[in-house]
Amino acid sequence: xxxxxxxxxxxxxxxxxxxxxxxxxxxxxxxxxxxxxxxxxxxxxxxxxxxxxxxxxxxxxxxxxxxxxxxxxxxxxxxxxxxxxxxxxxxxxxxxxxxxxxxxxxxxxxxxxxxxxxxxxxxxxxxxxxxxxxxxxxxxxxxxxxxxxxxxxxxxxxxxxxxxxxxxxxxxxxxxxxxxxxxxxxxxxxxxxxxxxxxxxxxxxxxxxxxxxxxxxxxxxxxxxxxxxxxxxxxxxxxxxxxxxxxxxxxxxxxxxxxxxxxxxxxxxxxxxxxxxxxxxxxxxxxxxxxxxxxxxxxxxxxxxxxxxxxxxxxxxxxxxxxxxxxxxxxxxxxxxxxxxxxxxxxxxxxxxxxxxxxxxxxxxxxxxxxxxxxxxxxxxxxxxxxxxxxxxxxxxxxxxxxxxxxxxxxxxxxxxxxxxxxxxxxxxxxxxxxxxxxxxxxxx
Numbered sequence: 001x002x003x004x005x006x007x008x009x010x011x012x013x014x015x016x017x018x019x020x021x022x023x024x025x026x027x028x029x030x031x032x033x034x035x036x037x038x039x040x041x042x043x044x045x046x047x048x049x050x051x052x053x054x055x056x057x058x059x060x061x062x063x064x065x066x067x068x069x070x071x072x073x074x075x076x077x078x079x080x081x082x083x084x085x086x087x088x089x090x091x092x093x094x095x096x097x098x099x100x101x102x103x104x105x106x107x108x109x110x111x112x113x114x115x116x117x118x119x120x121x122x123x124x125x126x127x128x129x130x131x132x133x134x135x136x137x138x139x140x141x142x143x144x145x146x147x148x149x150x151x152x153x154x155x156x157x158x159x160x161x162x163x164x165x166x167x168x169x170x171x172x173x174x175x176x177x178x179x180x181x182x183x184x185x186x187x188x189x190x191x192x193x194x195x196x197x198x199x200x201x202x203x204x205x206x207x208x209x210x211x212x213x214x215x216x217x218x219x220x221x222x223x224x225x226x227x228x229x230x231x232x233x234x235x236x237x238x239x240x241x242x243x244x245x246x247x248x249x250x251x252x253x254x255x256x257x258x259x260x261x262x263x264x265x266x267x268x269x270x271x272x273x274x275x276x277x278x279x280x281x282x283x284x285x286x287x288x289x290x291x292x293x294x295x296x297x298x299x300x301x302x303x304x305x306x307x308x309x310x311x312x313x314x315x316x317x318x319x320x321x322x323x324x325x326x327x328x329x330x331x332x333x334x335x336x337x338x339x340x341x342x343x344x345x346x347x348x349x350x351x352x353x354x355x356x357x358x359x360x361x362x363x364x365x366x367x368x369x370x371x372x373x374x375x376x377x378x379x380x381x382x383x384x385x386x387x388x389x390x391x392x393x394x395x396x397x398x399x400x401x402x403x404x405x406x407x408x409x410x411x412x413x414x415x416x417x418x419x420x421x422x423x424x425x426x427x428x429x430x431x432x433x434x435x436x437x438x439x440x441x442x443x444x445x
Contacts, residue, residue: 001019001020001023003023003024003027003033003037003038003041004037006020006023006024006041007037007040007041007044010041010044010045010048011044011047011048012048013048015051015053015054016050016054016057018057018061021054021057021058021061022057022061024038024041024061025058025061025062025065025160025164026061026065028160028163028164029065029159029160029163035167038164038167039167039171039173042164042167042168042171042173042176042179043171043173045173045176045178045179046173046175046176046179049176049177049178050178050179052220052223052227054178055178055181055182055220055223055224056223056224056227056228058178058179058182059181059182059185059186059189059224060186060189060228061160062158062160062161062164062182062183062186063158063185063186063187063189063190065158065159065160065161065186066156066157066158066159066160066190067154067156067157067190068189068190068192069109069136069190069191069192070192071107071140071192071193071194073140073144074105074107074140074143074144075105075144076103076104076105076283077104077105077194077195077231077282077283077284078105078106078107078143078192078193078194078195079099079104079105079106079107079193079194079195079196079197079279079282079283080106080107080108080109080188080191080193080195080196080197081095081096081106081108081196081197081198081199081275081279082184082188082196082197082198082199083198083199083201084184084198084199084200084201084206084207084208084217085201085206085207086201086205086206086239086242086243086351087205087239087242087243087247087351087352087354087355087358088242088243088244088245088246088247088252088268088351088354088380089199089201089239089243090123090243090244090246090252090253090255090256090268091199091243091268091271091272091275092108092110092120092150093120093123093124093252093253093256093309094256094259094260094264094268094272094305095272095275095276095279096108096148096150096312097148097260097299097305097306097308097309097312098260098272098276098296098299098300098305098308099148099276099279099280099283099296100146100147100148100308100312101147101299101304101305101307101308102280102283102285102295102296102299103147103285104147104279104280104283104285105143105144105147105148106143106147106148106149106279107139107143107149107191107193108148108149108150108151108191108193109150109151109152109153109157109187109191110132110150110151110152110153120150121150121152122249122372122374123249123250123252123253123256123374124150124253124313124316124318125374126249126250126253126322126329126330126374127253127313127318127319127320127322127323128318128319128322129317129318129319130313130316130317130318130319131316131317131318132150132151132152132316133152134149134151134152134316139151142315142316145315146308146311146312146315147308148308148312149312149315149316150312150316153187157187157190157191158186158187158190160186161182161183161186161187164179164183165183177213177216177217177220178220180207180217181217181220181221181224182224184198184221185221185224185225188225189224189225189228189230193230194230194231194282195230195231195232195233195279195282195283196225196230196231196232196233197233197234197235197275197278197279197282198218198221198222198232198233198234198235199234199235199237199271199275200214200215200217200218200221200234200235200236200237201214201236201237201238201239202214202236202237202238202239202240202430203238203239203240203241203351204239204240204241204348204350204351204352205239205240205241205242205350205351205352205354205355206239206351211236211430214236214430215236215430215431215433215438218234218236218433219234219433219436221234222234222433222435222436223436226435226436231282231435232433232434232435232436233278233281233282233432233433233434233435234432234433235271235274235275235278235429235431235432236429236430236431236432236433237271237274237428237429237430238267238426238427238428238429238430239351240348240351240384240426241348241349241350241351241354241383241384242349242351242354242355242380243267243268243271244259244264244265244267244268244380245265245268245379245380245381245383246377246378246379246380247354247355247357247358247363247377247378247379247380248358248361248363248376248377248378248398249363249372249374249375249377250329250330250331250374250375250377251331251377251378251379251398252377253326253329254326254329255268256309257306257309257323257326258326259272259300260300260303260305260306260309261300261303261306262300262301267383267425267428270428270429271428271429272296273293273296273297274428274429274432276292276293276296277289277292277293277296278432278434280292280295280296281434306323309323310323310324330374330375331375331398332361332373332375332376332377332397332398332399332400333375333399333400334397334398334399334400334401334402334405335396335397335398335399336396336397336399336405336406336409337393337395337396337397338393338394338395338396338397338409338412338413339390339391339392339393339394340382340388340389340390340391340392340393340394340416340418341390341413342388342390342418343388343389343390343418344387344388344418344419344420345385345386345387345388345418345419345420345421345422345423346382346383346384346385346386346388346416346417346418346419346423347384347417347418347419347421347423348384348416348417349380349383349384349415349416349417350414350415350417351415353411353412353414353415354378354380354411354412354415356411357378357397357407357408357411357412357415358376358377358378358408360404360407360408360411361373361376361377361378361397361398361399361401361404361405361408362376362400362401362404363376363377373400375398375400376398376399376400377398378395378396378397378398378408378412379395379396379398380394380395381393381394381395381396382394382395382416384423384425384426385422385423385424385425388418394412394413394416395412397409397412
């Protein structure tokens with residue numbers, strides 16, 4: 001078998017066999033096939049596409065390029081959740097303890113953020129002593145004992161994806177649907193939970209900017225998971241403005257704790273409940289979405305989710321006092337209010353610009369080696385649909401460097417669009433794909 005023939009076949013619109021895909025993935029991962037040939041194939045795929053079978057075979061080849069976790073030591077139906085990423089997305093911090101409080105095992109692998117803000121692991125490291133460097137035995141024991149554990153991704157989890165993504169990133173071949181779906185799902189399948197719930201963002205602050213593209217990606221990933229017998233759901237959610245009010249690591253942790261105390265922003269909680277509903281249904285703890293949501297709401301009312309979060313933080317070496325005393329969490333020493341200059345209604349907040357403002361402050365990473373300042377961020381005071389007057393505070397910046405604060409200020413001002421006409425709130429949940437079937441009835445039926 002020759003890589004030249006595989007490239008030529010795809011260039012002419014042919015369908016690659018499992019053997020051809022396996023040959024390419026294994027050869028590239030082992031360093032036997034050079035970058036320039038794989039680059040040519042990736043570009044051919046961008047122009048010619050891949051069918052459902054090719055996409056599944058690519059995903060499985062990438063999954064099998066490294067370690068696949070064996071979760072058989074964990075009792076019950078193991079559930080996992082993945083977000084395609086957004087601005088202010090602290091969902092896992094609230095969702096996982098709510099689901100675990102219902103006795104559903106959440107076995108999750110997470111990474112650090114690269115871009116706007118830190119990832120789930122960065123946020124959790126706001127708790128002094130917290131660690132995701134768990135052994136397999138600790139990971140399994142924690143999930144069995146307290147029903148939730150989050151472990152850092154190992155270097156040997158889908159190593160083919162790491163190599164392929166780095167190559168796609170510098171050859172303008174990132175934005176092909178099958179390649180995106182295979183990249184995400186190879187890691188999720190290597191983590192090997194029984195049920196996977198996907199939060200696919202759509203809008204200005206999302207990777208996929210249009211609802212059409214977001215639904216297409218969600219459908220592709222659900223089909224991949226179902227192709228290997230996983231229980232799959234995807235929730236398509238709005239990211240045309242920041243999720244909730246807090247953007248930045250410690251600020252998002254504070255907002256997550258507020259949410260676990262029943263004081264979470266409505267838009268944020270709508271997304272949490274939609275995702276949680278799918279996780280509860282997948283775990284067979286409820287028969288209808290309405291029953292699932294009622295169970296989740298009860299964990300907030302009786303504080304069992306809050307206590308589960310504290311138990312989880314302590315089990316992974318963190319100081320649980322910070323859960324009950326969030327004022328102990330670090331915040332930037334400089335606080336600067338962003339003032340409004342127009343009268344009207346907030347018609348839009350460009351989420352991507354808010355994310356870049358957080359990045360300027362030091363709340364995210366430009367490269368994998370970048371240091372993240374956990375204490376900086378932005379607190380949004382006015383959201384889509386709010387009436388504002390000149391002199392109203394749109395947001396508060398938390399910073400440790402005045403020059404950076406001023407640069408972030410300019411970006412936040414540009415992110416706000418003000419209209420003279422009233423603007424209604426848009427639905428946070430655009431739709432759900434559950435076991436391959438599209439639905440809009442996630443929360444109430």
